[in-house]
Amino acid sequence: MGTTDRMPLPDAPGRESPVEGTDFFSSSPVFFSAGHTSGGSGKAFVTRDRIRLARKADLAGFLIQRHPDLFRNSGSSLYMKSRDSLYIRKGFPGYTDFSSGGHGNPIDFLTGFLGYSFVDAVAALTDGPCCGRPAAIPRQESAAPRPITLPESAEKPYRRVYAYLLGRGIPAGMIRLLEERGLLYQDRDHGNAVFVNPERDCCEIRGTLTYASRPFHGCLKTRADRFWYFLDTEEKPGTAYLCESAIDAISLFLLHKRAGTDNAAVYISIGGVSNQKTIERIKSRIHSVLAVDNDRAGDLCRERNPDMGSIIPAAKDWNEDLQLLKQDPGYPLPSPRPL
16 A cells, blocks of 8 residues: 555644643643654554454453453353443353443453553453463553554545534534544544544544444553543633543533533543543542443442542433434533532
C-alpha cells in the first residue's frame, strides 16, 4: 500500500480549544505537538498464531489468576462484580452479556471491559497457564505508558459517523464541533466512530453498523486510568461528570444544556464501570459526580464509591434519555445536582 493511501489522524484545529493541550487537573498547561500520538512512530505487533491462541484461551482461568478481586466465583461460572450480567463459563474461551445478548472471545472481553489494548490482551492471554505455558508473574503497571496505535482516519466527510450519531440523537452541530476539535473521526478501514482525547492517550471505538446484532465496541489506552473527555467552557472546570461512554458523556452535556444548566463542568467517559482506576484518578483531582447507567452494574459502581455524589438517568443511560426527550419534549431532564 502506498503512502498516498494512508490518511493521518486528524490534527487539532489551529485555534487552541479550551481543553486541547491542557491538563484540566492542574493549573499549568501541558503542551503537545500538533500530530502527537502516544505511540510515536513505534508500533507493537503480535503474530496471527498468538492471536488464534488468545481467542481460544481459558478466559475464566486467566481472570481468576490475574484479576481475582473483580470477579465472583459461582460453581462452574464466573461473574463480574461490577456488571453481573457478564457471564464466563470455566474452561470455555469466551463470555456472554445477558443484558445485551452480546458475546465474544477473550480478546474482546479484555479490550471491551478491562481496558486492555489489543496487543496487551493477546500478550497477556498467551503468557500463562490458560495456553499451556508457565505462569508469568503478574506485572505491575510501569511508569512508562504502553504505546497504542490509533486507527487511521478516513477521508472527510465522515458520512457513516454522522449517520450513526444522528440516529443516536446527537445533532449535526455537536458532531461537527467534536470533529473540528479533533475529538472524533471515522476509522478508514472499518468506518467506526473513533472518540479520541486531546492527549491521544485514550480512544473509544464504536461500530457504526446499526443492523449488527452486537456492534463493535473497543477501547485503547496507554494506561488503565486514561479517559476521553469533552469540555465546553474557557473556565477551569469545577465538576467532572463520569459517564460510561463517550456517547453518554455527550448526551448528558446536551441534556444539561437543554435544561439551562450553567456550570463549568467536564464530561468524561470512563469506558465502563469496571474501570475503577480511572474513577480513583479523577476523583482525587477534581470534584466528581458519578453519572453511570441506571442498571445493576451502575448501582454496584455507586455502592463502590460512597464518597461520591451521583445523578442517574431516567432510562437506562443518558443517550436513551436524550432520544426520549426528542420524542417527548415533556420528558424529565436530569438535575445537575448530585444525589
